[in-house]
Structure formats: C-alpha cells, structure tokens
Amino acid sequence: MSRRVARVLLDSPLPQLDRLFDYVLLDELGDVPVGARVRVPLRTAGRMIDAYVVEVAEEDDSERPLSTVESIISLVPVLPERLYRLARRAADRAAGSASDILRLAVPKRQVRVEKAWKADSPTPVPAADAVERADAVLGEYDGLATLIDDRGRAAIEAIPGVRDGILRWTELLAAAAVRVLASGASAIIAVPDHRDLDRLLATLEAFVPAEAIVRHDSRQTNPDRYRGFLRTLEDAPCIVVGNRSAVYAPVQAGLVAIWDDGDPLYSEPLAPYVHARDALLLRQEQEGSALLFAGHTRTTDVERLVQRGWLTDVRAERRITPRVVLSSPQEMEQPAQRVHSGAFAAARKATEEGPVLVQVARPGFAPTLVCADCRAPARCAHCGGPLGAAHRGAVPVCGWCGRSARAWHCSACSSTKLRLAASGSERTADELGRAFAGVRVIVADGAHPVERVEAKPALVVATRGAEPTADGGYRAVLLLDGPRMLQAPDLRIGESCLRWWSNAAALAAPGAPIHLVGVDGPVGRALATWTQPAYARSELDSRAPLHLPPATRVALVEGLPASVARAIDGLRELPLPADAVLGPVPVESDPTSDKGDTGRVRALVRFEYAAGPAVATRLRAAVVAEAAGRRRRRGQSNRIPLSVRLDMLDPEL
Known part of the structure; x- marks a missing residue:
C-alpha cells in the first residue's frame, strides 16, 4: 500500500525546525499543489502550526510513523519551487532560516482578495513607439541592449541629469524593463525608498500601461500588497517595482536590476539580514536572468565583482559630467x-x-x-x-x-x-x-x-x-x-x-x-x-591588506561567553587564517532593556569568499545546537540565544 506524503516547511522562527518535515496527505484533502499553505501538528509543542508544501510524493513505506496534515489553509501555490530554492539559498548563505526569508517574500493571506483573484491577466505587449523609445535610451550606453538580450551582468554608470522633466536614471531602468517585457519575460527593479519608487513608477507609466506594473512596497495596504503578489504568481509577464523585499517576487524574471545599491535601506534589519544586493546575485545565478547594478556612484562590493570580471563595466557612449x-x-x-x-x-x-x-x-x-x-x-x-x-x-x-x-x-x-x-x-x-x-x-x-x-x-x-x-x-x-x-x-x-x-x-x-x-x-x-x-x-x-569587507567576508557572533566560545571552536578545523577571529569582547548592555542581555560578548570572524559555505554551515549548526540545548535545560527560559550575522557592512567590536 502506498500513501501520499507532503514534505513541508514549517513557518517557525526556531532554528532547529528549519528543515523539511514529512506528513501524510489523506485522500479526503483532495489534490494539494506544491506551494499551498497547510496546517500540521507539531508533536513536540503539542499544537498546530502553519506550513508550506514543498514536495508531494508517493511513499511505499506505509509503516513509517508519520503525522497527518490537519487541514488546507489555501490551495493557492504561494511558494513556487523557484521561490523556495531562492529562500533556501539565501538563508544558507547567511546562516539563517528559510522561513525568515519567506516572511519577507510572502505577504499575509487576505481571504477576500484570494477569492476574487482570477489567474487570467492578459499578456502585456508594449506599444511599438514605447519599444522604440526604450531602444533609443539603451542606445546611449555602449552595448547595453545586447547585454540585456544575452542575459548578461553589468555595472552601469548612469548618465546624470534631468531630461524633459524626467530623471535620466529612471529612463534607463524603465527602458531596460520594457525591452525585457517585449521579449515575453518579467522584470524586477529594486529602489531604496518611496521617493525613488514614485519617480520610477511615473516614468514607467509613460512607457507601458499600468496593468503591466506591479508595485511592491511597505506603504501599500495588506490587500493591495497581497493582490500584487498574486499577480506575480501568474504566467503573464509583468514589471515588479519595489523596495528591498521586491527582489523575492516569484516571477520568472528575465531582468533583475537595483538602483543605488549603496543605500543603507537595502540592508535587511531582520534575521538573517540578507542584503538585497546579495539576494539579487543569488537569484541571477539561479535563474540566468540579466542583472544590472545602476547608480551615479559605485560601491566597493560592485567594483570587486567588476575587477573579477563577473560584471561588465557599462558606460555612456557620450560621457556627461557635471x-x-x-x-x-x-x-x-x-x-x-x-x-x-x-x-x-x-x-x-x-x-x-x-x-x-x-x-x-x-x-x-x-x-x-x-x-x-x-x-x-x-x-x-x-x-x-x-x-x-x-x-x-x-x-x-x-x-x-x-x-x-x-x-x-x-x-x-x-x-x-x-x-x-x-x-x-x-x-x-x-x-x-x-x-x-x-x-x-x-x-x-x-x-x-x-x-x-x-x-x-x-x-x-x-x-x-x-x-x-x-x-x-x-x-x-x-x-x-x-x-x-x-x-x-x-x-x-x-x-x-x-x-x-x-x-x-x-x-x-x-x-x-x-x-x-x-x-x-x-x-x-x-x-x-x-x-x-x-x-x-x-x-x-x-582594504584588501587589512582583510576588511568587501575584500573578505565578516561574520558577527554574539551571545553568552560559553556559547560564543563553542561557536568559534567549531571553526577551528576550517582552513582559516590565524588572525581570522577578533575578540570576543564584552557587549555594553542597555540598562533600560528587560531582555537579560547582561554578560553578552561578541566576536568577529573574517574569512575568504571560498570558505563562506563551510563557515556558514558551522555557525548555523552552532545556533541550532544552542537553541536545542536551551530547550532541554530547565530554568533557562531567559537564556540569551546565540546570534550570528554574516556580511557586516561596517564591522566593529
């Protein structure tokens, strides 16, 4: 006898639960698509918890004891395979949990919006004059149009100034998105704040109809944000424009672009603290889309990729300098x-x-x-x-x-x-x-x-x-x-x-x-x-001789002295330099805080990019072990968990 088994990702912040769990899918639940929201029992906690279906398979070993899926929350596949793989890769690189990434990517469910949604949006086709105008704008940059068609990667030095009341950098990004949309693929453009978002939207609406644009930012109401998210699940291409979390939009992207990646608003303040620039790099590598870093200046992070030949340096054919x-x-x-x-x-x-x-x-x-x-x-x-x-x-x-x-x-x-x-x-x-x-x-x-x-x-x-x-x-x-x-x-x-x-x-x-x-x-x-x-x-x-980012990667490890020491000891077997670890040093406690942070220490770990996967795996294992040990020990409810943050932009002890 065979049975259906769903492999699910629990929507839980606990690091020890950051893996796939098997549950039996009963026949009365009907067809359950991959990406659907379900509710499953968590025996260790004695309660129900929300989860995402990642895989559905038939299993012949019917004697293996498994719990059953309690109910279906929604049959809408909000977690397609490409989004799960991106969340998993981003979390693994940052030594974090995939569920924390998905909280940024998947909005809260809105029942009324979901019931009214019909996945039948027409495929938008830019007008011929809009495509011609976009080609003219891209023609101002040496080889940019060909690079976008070939799904290449570029760092663009944007032309400064205003033309016909429109900022020229908004014309550049809008033109790139229109060219990709005309080829039948979607585009994602990330901007730092609402001012840049409004300016880019105004320029885009002069190129394509509003139905082809999906806005994604924190100023939207929950229904509007969920409505836009459902639009990105459809097969019809679109242009997604938003702030840092827009980089996780579940479209099949032919272009991912970011404007002014040095803005601190791209740094995610919540664990696992994945920078929007790093998420776009992972996404481009996964999907093979075109990748554009545009700005009036260039960060050292992007310049490092240019020096390594991973990004093409694109400049205007006719240079304009203020x-x-x-x-x-x-x-x-x-x-x-x-x-x-x-x-x-x-x-x-x-x-x-x-x-x-x-x-x-x-x-x-x-x-x-x-x-x-x-x-x-x-x-x-x-x-x-x-x-x-x-x-x-x-x-x-x-x-x-x-x-x-x-x-x-x-x-x-x-x-x-x-x-x-x-x-x-x-x-x-x-x-x-x-x-x-x-x-x-x-x-x-x-x-x-x-x-x-x-x-x-x-x-x-x-x-x-x-x-x-x-x-x-x-x-x-x-x-x-x-x-x-x-x-x-x-x-x-x-x-x-x-x-x-x-x-x-x-x-x-x-x-x-x-x-x-x-x-x-x-x-x-x-x-x-x-x-x-x-x-x-x-x-x-x-910065390279001093081993400062972005020449090298830096991880911040913080917690109780014994926890930090165990995490650092787990890195001793890796081929790291002798001076890779700085600290630990005491952390100045906040006298007004009630979180019991007295006695914390922190340490910095510097490592090369090639050692990144091994370092992230070891540090993540230390976080999981600390969280599991905290649960086993009684009387430790106020114990400070071990926290890890990779890729510190401005590391200091």
Whole structure:
C-alpha cells in the first residue's frame, strides 16, 4: 500500500525546525499543489502550526510513523519551487532560516482578495513607439541592449541629469524593463525608498500601461500588497517595482536590476539580514536572468565583482559630467564659515534664473548644542541624550527622551550657557533667507517632504536623500557640511558621502555649477572629475591588506561567553587564517532593556569568499545546537540565544 506524503516547511522562527518535515496527505484533502499553505501538528509543542508544501510524493513505506496534515489553509501555490530554492539559498548563505526569508517574500493571506483573484491577466505587449523609445535610451550606453538580450551582468554608470522633466536614471531602468517585457519575460527593479519608487513608477507609466506594473512596497495596504503578489504568481509577464523585499517576487524574471545599491535601506534589519544586493546575485545565478547594478556612484562590493570580471563595466557612449567646483578648508575666509564666497556668488546669480539646491547634513534648527564655555557636548540629565534646539531661543530638548532641559548646567564646568554647535536645515534656511532677500526658501527634509519644485527662483534647503527634483534641473547646487559628514566613524563614510553628493549633483541642469564646500582629498577629487568607480577601486585596494569587507567576508557572533566560545571552536578545523577571529569582547548592555542581555560578548570572524559555505554551515549548526540545548535545560527560559550575522557592512567590536 502506498500513501501520499507532503514534505513541508514549517513557518517557525526556531532554528532547529528549519528543515523539511514529512506528513501524510489523506485522500479526503483532495489534490494539494506544491506551494499551498497547510496546517500540521507539531508533536513536540503539542499544537498546530502553519506550513508550506514543498514536495508531494508517493511513499511505499506505509509503516513509517508519520503525522497527518490537519487541514488546507489555501490551495493557492504561494511558494513556487523557484521561490523556495531562492529562500533556501539565501538563508544558507547567511546562516539563517528559510522561513525568515519567506516572511519577507510572502505577504499575509487576505481571504477576500484570494477569492476574487482570477489567474487570467492578459499578456502585456508594449506599444511599438514605447519599444522604440526604450531602444533609443539603451542606445546611449555602449552595448547595453545586447547585454540585456544575452542575459548578461553589468555595472552601469548612469548618465546624470534631468531630461524633459524626467530623471535620466529612471529612463534607463524603465527602458531596460520594457525591452525585457517585449521579449515575453518579467522584470524586477529594486529602489531604496518611496521617493525613488514614485519617480520610477511615473516614468514607467509613460512607457507601458499600468496593468503591466506591479508595485511592491511597505506603504501599500495588506490587500493591495497581497493582490500584487498574486499577480506575480501568474504566467503573464509583468514589471515588479519595489523596495528591498521586491527582489523575492516569484516571477520568472528575465531582468533583475537595483538602483543605488549603496543605500543603507537595502540592508535587511531582520534575521538573517540578507542584503538585497546579495539576494539579487543569488537569484541571477539561479535563474540566468540579466542583472544590472545602476547608480551615479559605485560601491566597493560592485567594483570587486567588476575587477573579477563577473560584471561588465557599462558606460555612456557620450560621457556627461557635471561641472563641480571644489573649495578646500584653507580657502575659507573664516574658520567657522559654511559657505565659500565663490559658492555664495554662484548661488546669488543662479537664483535670478531658477531654483538653487543647498544640501545640508542634518534636519531641524540646531540638532546639537555644546557648552558655551568649555565646548563639551550638552547632554540630558535623565538619559544622557544629546540636547537640541527647535528654533532660536527655544528651550533645549533631548533628542532621545524628549524632555526639556530648562535648568541645564554643564557637568564639566558647571556653566549654564549653551552654544549652537551645528546648523540643521531649518537654521540654514533661516540664515540664507536673510542673505537672499526676496527669494523664496523651501525646506525639504523628513518632516517637510517635497517631491518637486518649479523652475522659478528659490532656495531649496534639503537634507541628504530628501532633495526634490526641479523642473529643468537646478541652476546651481551647494553641498555644505562636507567636513562634518566625512568625520562619521564609519568604514564606508567616504563611499556614502560620494553617493550623497553625486545624487545631488545629478539633479543639476546641464552646465550648472556644483560647489562642494570645504572638502578636498580623494572623495572631493572623485566628485570633481566624476570618477566614482576609480574611487571605489582605490578603497577596495586599501582594504584588501587589512582583510576588511568587501575584500573578505565578516561574520558577527554574539551571545553568552560559553556559547560564543563553542561557536568559534567549531571553526577551528576550517582552513582559516590565524588572525581570522577578533575578540570576543564584552557587549555594553542597555540598562533600560528587560531582555537579560547582561554578560553578552561578541566576536568577529573574517574569512575568504571560498570558505563562506563551510563557515556558514558551522555557525548555523552552532545556533541550532544552542537553541536545542536551551530547550532541554530547565530554568533557562531567559537564556540569551546565540546570534550570528554574516556580511557586516561596517564591522566593529
């Protein structure tokens, strides 16, 4: 006698359950497709748990004791084979659980949406003029159209600027997606945030009908997100556009592309912390689709792949470079001066013609205050957070707990006088508004979102990443607070600053001056000469002797001292360098936390890419062993589990 057996993946965060389990499928359940949601018993926990059907097979060994599938939640195959294989590979590479990946990829079920869904969407066919326009845009880049047709891999240096009110990078990605859609395949495009998403969607809708576009981002309602997910399960091709989790859309992709992969929003904050760039690399290798990394700058991670010959370096046939003017700190007339006289004169002249962009580092009026006598940072007496001012003459307020510091005194010299140490977007707008009398001043930051400004005289003071687009482009761009940005204690701060400044410079009108104030050195020269790939190459060369990422991979191991020691001991048999392990060192505990994190330690493990699978397997085994041992030990409910995170972008002990 034979019986049907379903191999299922449990929807559980427990690492010891991250494998396939066999359950009997009774005849009364009918046909159950692969990818369906089911409910199964978990004998060790004495309860029911949701699961995904990964395989269905006939088994002759009917005497093997197996539990039966309790019920069918949904017959919709939400987990096709290609999505499971991608989730499994991404989890294994990051020493994590596949179910954690699927929580990002598969939205929660919406019964009404599912009942109304009919998998019969017509196959979208781009209009002939849209395909012709897309070919013209791709023709501006050397060999790009042929590379997409051959399903190649490329790192693209996007043309900066605005054309006919449209950002040129959105034209590039839309054109690539339209070419793939015309060939009968789907495309996936990932962008960092909602601003870039809205801009790309507006450009795409000028190429193809809205029915061919599937939006995927966190601002959608649950029904809309589930409706879009069901659309990606259909055979009809589409263009999926979204944020970092869009890279897991279950379409049969002919193109996967990512814009500005250096943006920190691509880093997944939840375990197993898989970066969207790594997920796309795994997906391209699995499906053989075309792969595009596009941006105005280039990360060291992408440059490493270019140097190894894995990515093709694609540039515009006719190179367009913004006109960047540098002013070093030595050229400033006064030590505390923020705007160079040349930049000020250029801004005054440009405001006679149209808008001028002024980029600053921080929002608000005065984000930080210091003691007026000894210059010590002003701290909150309750939580130790930094004090800031909402406007001139305002009572200082803590940036952490929000308490007012009316009777503040310096802990170092007992002074009661405060001094503004930094200028935010609102204070900069206040100061420039006095200098540019009669010119409209617009503040664009997180609290004051602005998407677009008209081609009229105005000063647009924006924080990095919040710059609105201007009709026809900005007539001048001033990049302030550069020295302050470069002082951040971050391994990739040079890359980040170059990305912030390049994206702002790309919003300028053709021939408009871009003034980088108070910065010289390698980052400033890379912006002035518009040679961002060369800067990434030099950064990569300098990190290789120090075994810093991305020249090598880095894993963070954190937990109780004994747990971390056992995890590190499990790596001793691997051919790792003698200095591969750094630490362990104590982790500073949070006094306000109730998670019992006292006594934690952490260690870093550096290893080559070739040793990645073995290191990930050993560390994952240590996590599973720790979780299983925690369950066996009684009285250990508050025990800190062992956590592992691979591919730290900015590793520090």
